[in-house]
Amino acid sequence: MPGSGKGEFARLLSEKGIKVITMSDVLREKYEKEAKSGERLMDFAKRMRQLYGKGVVAKLCVEKIEKGSNIVAFDGIRNWEEIEEFKKVGEVIIVAIHSPPKLRYERLLKRARKDDILTMEGLIKRDWEELEMGIGNVIALADYVLTNDSTIEEFKSKAEELIKRIL
Amino acid sequence: MPGSGKGEFARLLSEKGIKVITMSDVLREKYEKEAKSGERLMDFAKRMRQLYGKGVVAKLCVEKIEKGSNIVAFDGIRNWEEIEEFKKVGEVIIVAIHSPPKLRYERLLKRARKDDILTMEGLIKRDWEELEMGIGNVIALADYVLTNDSTIEEFKSKAEELIKRIL
Numbered sequence: 001m002p003g004s005g006k007g008e009f010a011r012l013l014s015e016k017g018i019k020v021i022t023m024s025d026v027l028r029e030k031y032e033k034e035a036k037s038g039e040r041l042m043d044f045a046k047r048m049r050q051l052y053g054k055g056v057v058a059k060l061c062v063e064k065i066e067k068g069s070n071i072v073a074f075d076g077i078r079n080w081e082e083i084e085e086f087k088k089v090g091e092v093i094i095v096a097i098h099s100p101p102k103l104r105y106e107r108l109l110k111r112a113r114k115d116d117i118l119t120m121e122g123l124i125k126r127d128w129e130e131l132e133m134g135i136g137n138v139i140a141l142a143d144y145v146l147t148n149d150s151t152i153e154e155f156k157s158k159a160e161e162l163i164k165r166i167l
Numbered sequence: 168m169p170g171s172g173k174g175e176f177a178r179l180l181s182e183k184g185i186k187v188i189t190m191s192d193v194l195r196e197k198y199e200k201e202a203k204s205g206e207r208l209m210d211f212a213k214r215m216r217q218l219y220g221k222g223v224v225a226k227l228c229v230e231k232i233e234k235g236s237n238i239v240a241f242d243g244i245r246n247w248e249e250i251e252e253f254k255k256v257g258e259v260i261i262v263a264i265h266s267p268p269k270l271r272y273e274r275l276l277k278r279a280r281k282d283d284i285l286t287m288e289g290l291i292k293r294d295w296e297e298l299e300m301g302i303g304n305v306i307a308l309a310d311y312v313l314t315n316d317s318t319i320e321e322f323k324s325k326a327e328e329l330i331k332r333i334l
Contacts, residue, residue, distance in 0.1 A: 098312045136303025
Protein backbone atom coordinates (compact mmCIF):
# COMPACT_ATOMS: atom_id res chain seq x y z
CA MET A 1 0.00 0.00 0.00
CA PRO A 2 1.23 3.58 -0.57
CA GLY A 3 3.50 4.81 2.20
CA SER A 4 3.99 1.36 3.74
CA GLY A 5 7.76 1.36 3.26
CA LYS A 6 8.02 -1.15 0.43
CA GLY A 7 10.40 1.18 -1.43
CA GLU A 8 12.72 1.09 1.58
CA PHE A 9 12.60 -2.71 1.56
CA ALA A 10 13.42 -2.71 -2.15
CA ARG A 11 16.42 -0.44 -1.50
CA LEU A 12 17.71 -2.87 1.14
CA LEU A 13 17.41 -5.76 -1.32
CA SER A 14 19.23 -3.70 -3.90
CA GLU A 15 22.04 -2.94 -1.43
CA LYS A 16 22.44 -6.71 -0.96
CA GLY A 17 23.09 -6.99 -4.69
CA ILE A 18 19.65 -8.28 -5.60
CA LYS A 19 18.25 -7.00 -8.88
CA VAL A 20 15.04 -5.07 -8.17
CA ILE A 21 12.56 -4.40 -10.96
CA THR A 22 10.20 -1.57 -10.06
CA MET A 23 6.92 -2.43 -11.68
CA SER A 24 5.71 1.16 -11.95
CA ASP A 25 8.91 2.08 -13.85
CA VAL A 26 8.29 -0.70 -16.36
CA LEU A 27 4.69 0.44 -16.77
CA ARG A 28 5.80 4.08 -17.14
CA GLU A 29 8.30 3.10 -19.84
CA LYS A 30 5.49 1.55 -21.87
CA TYR A 31 3.26 4.53 -21.09
CA GLU A 32 5.81 7.00 -22.45
CA LYS A 33 6.00 5.06 -25.70
CA GLU A 34 2.37 4.09 -26.22
CA ALA A 35 -0.01 6.35 -24.27
CA LYS A 36 -2.70 8.25 -26.12
CA SER A 37 -2.38 12.01 -26.12
CA GLY A 38 -3.46 13.36 -22.72
CA GLU A 39 -3.97 9.89 -21.22
CA ARG A 40 -3.16 9.65 -17.49
CA LEU A 41 -0.81 6.89 -16.31
CA MET A 42 -3.57 5.33 -14.18
CA ASP A 43 -5.97 5.26 -17.17
CA PHE A 44 -3.26 3.84 -19.42
CA ALA A 45 -2.66 1.07 -16.86
CA LYS A 46 -6.38 0.30 -16.77
CA ARG A 47 -6.53 0.17 -20.57
CA MET A 48 -3.51 -2.17 -20.73
CA ARG A 49 -5.12 -4.49 -18.15
CA GLN A 50 -8.34 -4.55 -20.14
CA LEU A 51 -6.48 -5.27 -23.37
CA TYR A 52 -3.89 -7.78 -22.16
CA GLY A 53 -5.24 -9.08 -18.83
CA LYS A 54 -4.66 -8.12 -15.21
CA GLY A 55 -1.18 -9.67 -15.22
CA VAL A 56 0.11 -7.46 -18.05
CA VAL A 57 2.61 -5.40 -16.01
CA ALA A 58 4.14 -8.60 -14.61
CA LYS A 59 4.46 -9.94 -18.17
CA LEU A 60 6.39 -6.80 -19.15
CA CYS A 61 8.59 -7.20 -16.05
CA VAL A 62 9.37 -10.83 -16.85
CA GLU A 63 10.77 -9.62 -20.18
CA LYS A 64 13.19 -7.42 -18.20
CA ILE A 65 14.75 -10.37 -16.33
CA GLU A 66 18.33 -10.73 -17.50
CA LYS A 67 19.45 -14.15 -18.72
CA GLY A 68 21.08 -16.22 -16.00
CA SER A 69 19.42 -14.28 -13.17
CA ASN A 70 18.92 -16.32 -10.04
CA ILE A 71 16.96 -14.01 -7.73
CA VAL A 72 14.94 -11.03 -8.88
CA ALA A 73 12.70 -8.82 -6.73
CA PHE A 74 9.61 -7.09 -8.11
CA ASP A 75 8.53 -3.95 -6.32
CA GLY A 76 4.87 -2.94 -6.60
CA ILE A 77 2.66 -5.97 -7.17
CA ARG A 78 -1.01 -5.03 -7.46
CA ASN A 79 -3.00 -8.23 -8.01
CA TRP A 80 -2.90 -12.01 -7.90
CA GLU A 81 -2.81 -12.37 -11.70
CA GLU A 82 0.66 -10.79 -11.58
CA ILE A 83 1.74 -13.45 -9.08
CA GLU A 84 0.51 -16.12 -11.51
CA GLU A 85 2.69 -14.58 -14.25
CA PHE A 86 5.77 -14.69 -12.00
CA LYS A 87 5.01 -18.29 -11.02
CA LYS A 88 5.36 -19.24 -14.68
CA VAL A 89 9.07 -18.37 -14.59
CA GLY A 90 10.17 -19.41 -11.12
CA GLU A 91 9.44 -19.85 -7.43
CA VAL A 92 7.62 -16.86 -5.97
CA ILE A 93 8.02 -15.56 -2.42
CA ILE A 94 5.60 -12.79 -1.51
CA VAL A 95 6.71 -10.23 1.06
CA ALA A 96 4.07 -7.72 2.13
CA ILE A 97 5.10 -4.58 3.99
CA HIS A 98 2.39 -3.45 6.35
CA SER A 99 1.92 -0.14 8.13
CA PRO A 100 -1.21 1.11 9.88
CA PRO A 101 -3.22 3.40 7.56
CA LYS A 102 -2.88 6.41 9.89
CA LEU A 103 0.90 6.13 9.80
CA ARG A 104 0.95 5.66 6.01
CA TYR A 105 -1.14 8.79 5.53
CA GLU A 106 1.14 10.79 7.85
CA ARG A 107 4.21 9.64 5.92
CA LEU A 108 2.65 10.39 2.54
CA LEU A 109 1.60 13.87 3.63
CA LYS A 110 5.15 14.48 4.89
CA ARG A 111 6.81 13.02 1.80
CA ALA A 112 4.52 14.81 -0.65
CA ARG A 113 6.05 13.76 -3.94
CA LYS A 114 4.83 15.35 -7.13
CA ASP A 115 2.31 12.58 -7.84
CA ASP A 116 1.08 12.21 -4.27
CA ILE A 117 -2.46 13.28 -3.60
CA LEU A 118 -2.31 15.59 -0.67
CA THR A 119 -5.62 15.41 1.14
CA MET A 120 -6.65 12.69 3.57
CA GLU A 121 -9.70 12.01 1.43
CA GLY A 122 -7.50 11.66 -1.64
CA LEU A 123 -5.21 9.22 0.16
CA ILE A 124 -8.13 7.06 1.29
CA LYS A 125 -9.51 7.14 -2.26
CA ARG A 126 -6.14 6.02 -3.63
CA ASP A 127 -6.02 3.18 -1.08
CA TRP A 128 -9.34 1.93 -2.36
CA GLU A 129 -8.21 2.19 -5.99
CA GLU A 130 -5.34 -0.13 -5.07
CA LEU A 131 -7.62 -2.45 -3.12
CA GLU A 132 -10.04 -2.67 -6.03
CA MET A 133 -7.15 -3.87 -8.18
CA GLY A 134 -6.82 -6.82 -5.76
CA ILE A 135 -3.78 -5.93 -3.68
CA GLY A 136 -5.54 -7.06 -0.48
CA ASN A 137 -5.62 -10.63 -1.80
CA VAL A 138 -1.88 -10.57 -2.36
CA ILE A 139 -1.27 -9.25 1.17
CA ALA A 140 -3.62 -11.86 2.67
CA LEU A 141 -1.79 -14.66 0.84
CA ALA A 142 1.74 -13.31 1.40
CA ASP A 143 4.48 -15.64 2.62
CA TYR A 144 5.85 -12.94 4.92
CA VAL A 145 4.36 -9.78 6.34
CA LEU A 146 6.85 -7.24 7.62
CA THR A 147 5.41 -4.60 9.92
CA ASN A 148 6.74 -1.08 9.58
CA ASP A 149 5.13 0.83 12.43
CA SER A 150 7.98 2.09 14.57
CA THR A 151 11.39 3.56 13.68
CA ILE A 152 13.22 3.24 10.38
CA GLU A 153 16.09 1.54 12.28
CA GLU A 154 13.80 -1.13 13.68
CA PHE A 155 12.26 -1.69 10.26
CA LYS A 156 15.69 -2.02 8.66
CA SER A 157 16.80 -4.51 11.27
CA LYS A 158 13.64 -6.62 10.84
CA ALA A 159 14.01 -6.40 7.07
CA GLU A 160 17.67 -7.53 7.22
CA GLU A 161 16.63 -10.49 9.35
CA LEU A 162 13.90 -11.45 6.90
CA ILE A 163 16.20 -11.11 3.89
CA LYS A 164 18.68 -13.47 5.58
CA ARG A 165 15.87 -15.92 6.28
CA ILE A 166 14.67 -15.91 2.68
CA LEU A 167 18.00 -16.00 0.83
CA MET B 168 -7.88 -16.37 7.01
CA PRO B 169 -8.68 -19.96 8.03
CA GLY B 170 -5.92 -21.50 10.15
CA SER B 171 -4.15 -18.19 10.80
CA GLY B 172 -4.53 -18.42 14.57
CA LYS B 173 -7.17 -15.76 15.09
CA GLY B 174 -9.12 -18.10 17.37
CA GLU B 175 -6.04 -18.37 19.59
CA PHE B 176 -5.80 -14.57 19.72
CA ALA B 177 -9.48 -14.38 20.66
CA ARG B 178 -8.89 -16.89 23.48
CA LEU B 179 -6.07 -14.73 24.84
CA LEU B 180 -8.33 -11.66 24.79
CA SER B 181 -11.00 -13.66 26.58
CA GLU B 182 -8.50 -14.73 29.24
CA LYS B 183 -7.78 -11.05 29.87
CA GLY B 184 -11.45 -10.57 30.66
CA ILE B 185 -12.38 -9.02 27.33
CA LYS B 186 -15.77 -10.00 25.96
CA VAL B 187 -15.29 -11.76 22.62
CA ILE B 188 -18.18 -12.08 20.20
CA THR B 189 -17.54 -14.80 17.63
CA MET B 190 -19.19 -13.61 14.46
CA SER B 191 -19.73 -17.09 13.04
CA ASP B 192 -21.60 -18.09 16.23
CA VAL B 193 -23.94 -15.12 15.86
CA LEU B 194 -24.51 -16.00 12.22
CA ARG B 195 -25.11 -19.66 13.10
CA GLU B 196 -27.66 -18.68 15.73
CA LYS B 197 -29.68 -16.83 13.11
CA TYR B 198 -29.15 -19.68 10.65
CA GLU B 199 -30.60 -22.22 13.10
CA LYS B 200 -33.72 -20.10 13.51
CA GLU B 201 -34.26 -18.86 9.97
CA ALA B 202 -32.52 -21.06 7.39
CA LYS B 203 -34.57 -22.66 4.65
CA SER B 204 -34.82 -26.42 4.75
CA GLY B 205 -31.56 -27.91 3.48
CA GLU B 206 -29.83 -24.53 3.11
CA ARG B 207 -26.08 -24.61 3.82
CA LEU B 208 -24.65 -22.08 6.31
CA MET B 209 -22.51 -20.49 3.58
CA ASP B 210 -25.54 -20.07 1.30
CA PHE B 211 -27.62 -18.69 4.16
CA ALA B 212 -24.87 -16.13 4.85
CA LYS B 213 -24.82 -15.13 1.18
CA ARG B 214 -28.61 -14.74 1.16
CA MET B 215 -28.52 -12.61 4.33
CA ARG B 216 -25.83 -10.36 2.79
CA GLN B 217 -27.91 -9.96 -0.36
CA LEU B 218 -31.03 -9.14 1.65
CA TYR B 219 -29.57 -6.88 4.35
CA GLY B 220 -26.20 -5.73 2.99
CA LYS B 221 -22.64 -6.97 3.39
CA GLY B 222 -22.47 -5.64 6.96
CA VAL B 223 -25.39 -7.75 8.19
CA VAL B 224 -23.43 -10.09 10.49
CA ALA B 225 -21.78 -7.11 12.17
CA LYS B 226 -25.22 -5.55 12.70
CA LEU B 227 -26.35 -8.75 14.45
CA CYS B 228 -23.17 -8.69 16.56
CA VAL B 229 -23.71 -5.07 17.61
CA GLU B 230 -27.09 -6.15 19.03
CA LYS B 231 -25.18 -8.63 21.24
CA ILE B 232 -23.07 -5.93 22.93
CA GLU B 233 -24.12 -5.71 26.56
CA LYS B 234 -25.05 -2.31 27.92
CA GLY B 235 -22.17 -0.51 29.60
CA SER B 236 -19.52 -2.54 27.73
CA ASN B 237 -16.29 -0.67 27.27
CA ILE B 238 -14.21 -2.98 25.10
CA VAL B 239 -15.60 -5.77 22.92
CA ALA B 240 -13.67 -7.96 20.48
CA PHE B 241 -15.24 -9.38 17.33
CA ASP B 242 -13.69 -12.56 15.99
CA GLY B 243 -14.14 -13.31 12.30
CA ILE B 244 -14.56 -10.11 10.30
CA ARG B 245 -15.03 -10.79 6.58
CA ASN B 246 -15.41 -7.44 4.82
CA TRP B 247 -15.04 -3.68 5.16
CA GLU B 248 -18.80 -3.07 5.39
CA GLU B 249 -18.70 -4.89 8.75
CA ILE B 250 -16.00 -2.47 9.92
CA GLU B 251 -18.27 0.42 8.93
CA GLU B 252 -21.04 -1.07 11.10
CA PHE B 253 -18.72 -1.32 14.10
CA LYS B 254 -17.51 2.26 13.55
CA LYS B 255 -21.09 3.43 14.07
CA VAL B 256 -20.96 2.32 17.71
CA GLY B 257 -17.39 3.04 18.77
CA GLU B 258 -13.71 3.28 17.96
CA VAL B 259 -12.52 0.32 15.89
CA ILE B 260 -9.05 -1.23 16.10
CA ILE B 261 -8.40 -3.89 13.48
CA VAL B 262 -5.97 -6.69 14.34
CA ALA B 263 -5.15 -9.09 11.52
CA ILE B 264 -3.48 -12.40 12.29
CA HIS B 265 -1.26 -13.50 9.44
CA SER B 266 0.26 -16.88 8.70
CA PRO B 267 1.85 -18.02 5.45
CA PRO B 268 -0.68 -20.01 3.36
CA LYS B 269 1.45 -23.18 3.44
CA LEU B 270 1.48 -23.15 7.23
CA ARG B 271 -2.25 -22.45 7.44
CA TYR B 272 -2.99 -25.38 5.16
CA GLU B 273 -0.75 -27.67 7.22
CA ARG B 274 -2.52 -26.61 10.41
CA LEU B 275 -5.98 -27.04 8.92
CA LEU B 276 -5.13 -30.50 7.60
CA LYS B 277 -3.83 -31.42 11.05
CA ARG B 278 -6.77 -29.86 12.90
CA ALA B 279 -9.39 -31.33 10.58
CA ARG B 280 -12.58 -30.20 12.29
CA LYS B 281 -15.90 -31.51 11.07
CA ASP B 282 -16.50 -28.55 8.75
CA ASP B 283 -12.95 -28.33 7.42
CA ILE B 284 -12.46 -29.21 3.80
CA LEU B 285 -9.67 -31.69 3.72
CA THR B 286 -7.94 -31.39 0.38
CA MET B 287 -5.38 -28.78 -0.53
CA GLU B 288 -7.55 -27.76 -3.48
CA GLY B 289 -10.52 -27.37 -1.15
CA LEU B 290 -8.50 -25.19 1.23
CA ILE B 291 -7.31 -22.93 -1.58
CA LYS B 292 -10.90 -22.68 -2.85
CA ARG B 293 -12.08 -21.69 0.62
CA ASP B 294 -9.34 -19.05 0.86
CA TRP B 295 -10.62 -17.49 -2.35
CA GLU B 296 -14.22 -17.59 -1.11
CA GLU B 297 -13.09 -15.54 1.87
CA LEU B 298 -11.04 -13.20 -0.31
CA GLU B 299 -13.99 -12.62 -2.62
CA MET B 300 -15.97 -11.48 0.40
CA GLY B 301 -13.37 -8.73 0.84
CA ILE B 302 -11.26 -9.96 3.76
CA GLY B 303 -8.04 -8.91 1.97
CA ASN B 304 -9.12 -5.28 2.16
CA VAL B 305 -9.59 -5.55 5.92
CA ILE B 306 -6.15 -7.14 6.32
CA ALA B 307 -4.53 -4.48 4.11
CA LEU B 308 -6.11 -1.70 6.16
CA ALA B 309 -5.56 -3.31 9.58
CA ASP B 310 -4.10 -1.26 12.41
CA TYR B 311 -1.97 -4.19 13.54
CA VAL B 312 -0.80 -7.34 11.81
CA LEU B 313 0.37 -10.09 14.08
CA THR B 314 2.46 -12.77 12.41
CA ASN B 315 1.92 -16.35 13.52
CA ASP B 316 4.59 -18.31 11.70
CA SER B 317 6.73 -19.91 14.39
CA THR B 318 5.82 -21.54 17.73
CA ILE B 319 2.61 -21.12 19.68
CA GLU B 320 4.69 -19.75 22.59
CA GLU B 321 6.20 -17.01 20.43
CA PHE B 322 2.79 -16.14 19.04
CA LYS B 323 1.30 -15.94 22.53
CA SER B 324 4.12 -13.69 23.72
CA LYS B 325 3.74 -11.35 20.71
CA ALA B 326 -0.02 -11.34 21.20
CA GLU B 327 0.28 -10.48 24.91
CA GLU B 328 2.59 -7.61 24.00
CA LEU B 329 0.14 -6.30 21.41
CA ILE B 330 -2.82 -6.59 23.78
CA LYS B 331 -0.91 -4.51 26.36
CA ARG B 332 -0.13 -1.93 23.69
CA ILE B 333 -3.75 -1.66 22.58
CA LEU B 334 -5.49 -1.64 25.97
